Amino acid sequence: MNCFYNWREHVGVQKEKFYKTTLWQGEHLMLGMNCLEPGQQQQAHAHDGADKFYFVLEGSGRFTVGNEVCEVEAGGIIIAPARIEHGVVNTGLERLSLLVGITPGIK
């Protein structure tokens, strides 16, 4: 089992829809990455039985969690508790790369 990763080796691009990849899936955690090109977005959605976080690796975007909206740059952490609607749009000029954790992971 590989326990060591570097996010820069897992960046990807997808034109039709933002890019998603899974780094690791365990009993209690799914850790992955989302990469959004400028203008791409993740529509608001909620996870019924799972907490989620995003960590902004590069770029910037406008995140919505419930009624809160915040522009977040690299180094920012966004929490989406279970059942709370959340989404993001890349409002910047660069790729927006996110480390994403969903707990427990969606199987």
Place this chain on the structure above:
Amino acid sequence: MNCFYNWREHVGVQKEKFYKTTLWQGEHLMLGMNCLEPGQQQQAHAHDGADKFYFVLEGSGRFTVGNEVCEVEAGGIIIAPARIEHGVVNTGLERLSLLVGITPGIK
């Protein structure tokens, strides 16, 4: 409830033992930070019913997960699955700051 954080606002130093702080505790996730000064370490330990990850925010260190040992720098991700022993020592010359997630969080 605050859903937006920046890790740079939560760095801390503790001389006797490495610094720990909790950013967020939900039903399924505890997200926090560990900051180790050069030479400081987290002894090998395991979480019985929880997966854990570290994300290296700054600095570098030698991470052990089970029988694997790896020197990891900023941008590295380390996974410690439930029941697998893991630990870290700051082998660098700078502070080692880690984003840490434990799922489900330890209450």
